[in-house]
Amino acid sequence: MxxxxxxxxxxxxxxxxxxxxxxxxxxxxxxxxxxxxxxxxxxxxxxxxxxxxxxxxDRLLQLFRYVPREQLTIPDFVFQHDLEVNGGKGVRVDHRTKYVY
Known part of the structure; x- marks a missing residue:
């Protein structure tokens, strides 16, 4: 949006x-x-x-360089969009904790 x-x-x-x-x-x-x-x-x-x-x-991993993942509440649709846009290159997501690494 x-x-x-x-x-x-x-x-x-x-x-x-x-x-x-x-x-x-x-x-x-x-x-x-x-x-x-x-x-x-x-x-x-x-x-x-x-x-x-x-x-x-441009991607969640870049954002996490500035702000630690633990300090953010990120909706599921943002994770989904990030995977669609960036193709999951070098990204792994733990869907239980929504942790991206």
Whole structure:
């Protein structure tokens, strides 16, 4: 699912100045070209403090390099999509624990 421009602008407003300064990163999993273009456009028109902190992860294993798997709750459909998109290359999933390694 891809958020619209309104959602991304509301996110920036919700964060406020204090949180924007302390924000380390926003992780985007399975980004589409359209979403990357939208974020790039937002950097030009809206305060880019937040949008410069976007980190793209094309697969779950890339995301787990930044955030430990144990700290995330990931829905089943995300695991399924990751396997469909990336073909499970070098990925093994324990379906009982949803642990990817």
């Amino acid at each position: 891809q958020p619209d421009f309104g959602w991304m602008k509301r996110l920036q407003q919700i964060l406020g100045q204090k949180h924007r300064r302390n924000l380390h990163a926003i992780y985007v999993l399975h980004p589409t070209f359209g979403l990357k273009a939208a974020i790039l456009t937002l950097q030009w028109f809206v305060d880019n403090v937040v949008w410069n902190k976007v980190v793209y992860a």
